[in-house]
Amino acid sequence: MAIVTIERKVLEKNDQxxxxxxxxxxxxxxxxxxxxxSPGAGKTSILERTLEYLKGSIRIGVIEGDVQxxxxxxxxxxxxxxxxQIVTNGGCHLEANLIHDALANFDLxxxxxxIIENVGNLVCPSxxxxxxALKVVVASTTxxxxxxxxxxxxxxxxxxxxxxxxxxxxxxNCNVNVLRANAxxxxxxxxxxxxxxxxxxxxxxxxxxxxxxxxD
Amino acid sequence: MAIVTIERKVLEKNDQxxxxxxxxxxxxxxxxxxxxxSPGAGKTSILERTLEYLKGSIRIGVIEGDVQxxxxxxxxxxxxxxxxQIVTNGGCHLEANLIHDALANFDLxxxxxxIIENVGNLVCPSxxxxxxALKVVVASTTxxxxxxxxxxxxxxxxxxxxxxxxxxxxxxNCNVNVLRANAxxxxxxxxxxxxxxxxxxxxxxxxxxxxxxxxD
Numbered sequence: 001m002a003i004v005t006i007e008r009k010v011l012e013k014n015d016q017x018x019x020x021x022x023x024x025x026x027x028x029x030x031x032x033x034x035x036x037x038s039p040g041a042g043k044t045s046i047l048e049r050t051l052e053y054l055k056g057s058i059r060i061g062v063i064e065g066d067v068q069x070x071x072x073x074x075x076x077x078x079x080x081x082x083x084x085q086i087v088t089n090g091g092c093h094l095e096a097n098l099i100h101d102a103l104a105n106f107d108l109x110x111x112x113x114x115i116i117e118n119v120g121n122l123v124c125p126s127x128x129x130x131x132x133a134l135k136v137v138v139a140s141t142t143x144x145x146x147x148x149x150x151x152x153x154x155x156x157x158x159x160x161x162x163x164x165x166x167x168x169x170x171x172x173n174c175n176v177n178v179l180r181a182n183a184x185x186x187x188x189x190x191x192x193x194x195x196x197x198x199x200x201x202x203x204x205x206x207x208x209x210x211x212x213x214x215x216d
Numbered sequence: 217m218a219i220v221t222i223e224r225k226v227l228e229k230n231d232q233x234x235x236x237x238x239x240x241x242x243x244x245x246x247x248x249x250x251x252x253x254s255p256g257a258g259k260t261s262i263l264e265r266t267l268e269y270l271k272g273s274i275r276i277g278v279i280e281g282d283v284q285x286x287x288x289x290x291x292x293x294x295x296x297x298x299x300x301q302i303v304t305n306g307g308c309h310l311e312a313n314l315i316h317d318a319l320a321n322f323d324l325x326x327x328x329x330x331i332i333e334n335v336g337n338l339v340c341p342s343x344x345x346x347x348x349a350l351k352v353v354v355a356s357t358t359x360x361x362x363x364x365x366x367x368x369x370x371x372x373x374x375x376x377x378x379x380x381x382x383x384x385x386x387x388x389n390c391n392v393n394v395l396r397a398n399a400x401x402x403x404x405x406x407x408x409x410x411x412x413x414x415x416x417x418x419x420x421x422x423x424x425x426x427x428x429x430x431x432d
Contacts, residue, residue, distance in 0.1 A: 038336070038338075039254040039359055039363055039366070039367060071362055090369060120366070120367070122254075122255045123335065124337075124339070140358065142356065142381065143254075143257075146285075146287055147255055147256060149284065150283060150285050150287060151255060151283055165358065168387055168388070171384055198389075
């Protein structure tokens with residue numbers, strides 16, 4: 001019982017700090033997305049393609065979240081955008097206070113889109129508001145078509161679903177129509193894109209959507 | 217500070233119940249493995265292949281852990297082995313008390329190998345002893361070769377690594393030698409098998425290892 005109380009307090013405290021983050025983003029007109037997925041679903045690759053597509057025309061900042069290493073920040077570094085790596089040191093998700101601390105390293109007035117790449121985890125990050133405008137969940141076709149049913153909170157709390165590694169469909173046991181139907185059963189409002197970072201399929205559409213929502 | 221104390225107590229309590237589970241397994245000579253991985257790495261498929269290979273010659277029981285649904289237990293049901301589905305209802309990992317409760321549904325004297333399939337999560341299950349003999353981590357080639365460095369606790373606490381979906385290597389960005397080296401850097405004692413549930417590659421070797429360790 002004590003634990004439940006503590007957990008509720010942790011989430012309340014997190015929501016308060018998330019609201020501070022959201023106020024800061026609103027004040028400086030920064031559109032913030034929180035990218036979530038299983039490990040290895042392709043969040044960093046999608047981020048790289050997104051930076052390639054949009055970097056010349058809109059100012060982007062990146063916060064990388066990882067349990068260990070700054071490997072992802074190293075990958076992003078070549079695009080020469082403001083980037084902060086958060087290492088959670090065993091922590092299974094990002095929390096609003098980590099984002100709040102990271103913001104000290106950004107000039108928000110000089111950023112239009114902030115992309116937060118969460119820890120690879122399809123369960124825990126779903127509960128934690130970071131102050132983002134919306135969550136983008138990436139599901140790889142290699143994970144099969146049943147994941148929305150087995151991990152519903154993440155799909156319920158996301159606004160966008162990127163069905164990634166769509167080029168691998170011929171080789172894996174995944175029916176994309178079933179995956180879409182399962183996702184929409186959990187969350188009928190999901191905006192869905194089918195993407196591949198190998199063929200670039202769907203990347204222009206996703207980037208156009210992101211740019212439109214960031215500038216509307 | 218309060219939270220850290222609570223977390224420590226949760227882990228201490230978990231370890232006590234895990235020891236009770238371990239005592240029960242030792243008493244009835246049951247060899248227990250705790251299968252962990254990202255969502256969609258192929259734990260259930262490996263379990264299915266393992267049941268096909270070993271079911272005729274050694275008695276196996278299964279505990280399925282999922283955030284939601286009994287889809288995995290349904291998949292296992294066709295092999296006609298004792299199976300219990302644990303639904304964590306949002307919980308991101310199995311704990312020893314859930315296993316303890318599930319054991320009431322088994323006749324342990326009639327089981328030689330108990331396979332526990334944990335929630336798909338490469339972070340949280342690493343901290344929780346369930347009373348198992350060892351953890352088996354499944355890493356899919358589709359997740360890339362950097363996961364042991366980014367999620368080290370899971371690879372450090374496992375005894376066996378199954379590099380799964382080895383048939384997809386030609387289509388994905390994963391150097392298996394780098395993946396092996398990264399895993400061994402984190403845990404030099406890891407026993408490694410390369411497996412595919414599509415081609416059955418590596419499955420006989422893994423099953424032979426499991427049988428040997430269960431009956432030695």
